[in-house]
Amino acid sequence: MNISLIIGSLSKQSINRSIANYIVAQFPAEVKVQEVRIDDLPLYTQDRDKESVAEYDRVREQIKMADAVLIVSPEHNRAIPAATKNIIDIASRPYGQNLWQGKKVAIVTASPGAYGGINAGLQIRQSLQSIGANVLISPEIFLSRATQALNEQGEVADERTAGFLSKFAQTFIQWAKA
Ligand code: FNR
16 A cells, blocks of 8 residues: 655644644554655646756656545644645646546645634635545544644644544555555
8 A cells, every 4th residue: 555645834833744744643554655856856837847857757647546545634824734736736737637536545644723714625625526536535534723733743642633633544454555
């Protein structure tokens, strides 16, 4: 079972990376996780469809080979962060080569604020569903007050949060396998 992991934050201190690390650590040992690096991707334009762009080839291959994709993303100004949207666009094109069609995808958002990045989470879902992805709807995670769940090392330390992230990880892998 191959899982491709997209962390929608380019920040070195990313709380979404901390949350993703915790979720991935709960997966059974046989699950292989590969991070899809998005910080070096040129902004997508269809003008590049006829060129070979090494960074695009790399991430498209990672999405293609994945049994399922896990996206863990922040919210920027009540919307999908540009870097998260860019990888969605890159893997949806060239026209006719949409890699999201039928792809199993789970979405998690986390924020220090009260709303847990729910706007970004729902926008990511809407975008992916519009291009045929099979998005996990339940459980859905929009993790509010996420910094309060982390210790000084950036690890998930809050028991309640750890509990539902573990449950999410199990459900996601079972669903991805089915
Ligand atoms: C934010 N942040 C934010 N948070 C939120 O819950 N809703 C929002 O609309 C926004 N808007 C926003 C815009 C921009 C440009 C930045 C940089 C930040 C705060 C954000 O949740 C916070 O910076 C988190 O730390 C982002 O997650 P990572 O990057 O730490 O994983």
